[in-house]
Amino acid sequence: MPELPEVQTVVNYLQPSISRENIQSLESPNRYYAVLENGSPLDYNNFLIGKKIKSVSRRGKYIILNLNSGYLLIHLRMTGKVLLEKPDPENMKYVSFQLNFSDDSSLFFHDVRKFGRIYMSKKLDWLENKLGVEPLSNEFTPNWLYKHLKYHKRMIKPLLLDQKFIAGLGNIYIDESLWESCIHPRTQSNNISQNRSNQLSCSIINILRKAISYNGTTIINYSYGINNSGNFSDKLHVFGKTNFPCPRCNTLIVKNFVAQRGTHFCKKCQKY
């Protein structure tokens, strides 16, 4: 269930290996056509056949296949995986989208829970309009964060989950960032001091960078390619550590629900 580092890991996996030949055909092996977010199978055919993938990139949690004309986007949501090798027969029932290239290679979109979606579009303006700042871009500075925390009056965790605020953060990396910067997940954003805000921006950047360098976090079912797992799970301090001692003060980590999401934190380090 991928966040920015996991999506970046998938992009890094696809970029050197995905076919640059013509798209010859597409299909939905399990006939789950709802995977096509904005058009009918015929629309996707008309848009894709004969086009080539030039490069692969990322914006927020979206994978962007840059075509010679237009874009094909993939959002993995909870359990989506992009594979360049054909899955086992028993796994084909989870493949809701398949692209076939003229060099006989294919791309498979495997998605157990079927929340993932494929988008086609000529331009990316709609994406820019729905996503906020990239946390690993030059635009995301300590001053940017402090200014925008002041501008909103929301609990910090739901604010950070909002993709229109910062694009790419999810439950794991938010819990980790708030722990590292000693901020309680329910703190009102406009009440966070400049000092804490600076620490938070620093934590977000460092944690995301480090997680990418470890190929992301594999807890239950995230992997990239057929079966490569990320190794950042060993580096987690609070996520999934309920009743384990806080690495900073030894107080037991608690799990509460904030914004309907399981939220892990240290009651002593992260004062409300």
Add this chain to the structure above:
DNA sequence: ACGAATGTTGCGGG
């Protein structure tokens, strides 16, 4: 055995 939880997002309602 069955209800609850799972790393995501979008909607409607107050």
Add this chain to the structure above:
DNA sequence: ACCCGCAACATTCG
């Protein structure tokens, strides 16, 4: 503006 509850879906866990 912001928060909440719930929906999409399948599998695993207690």
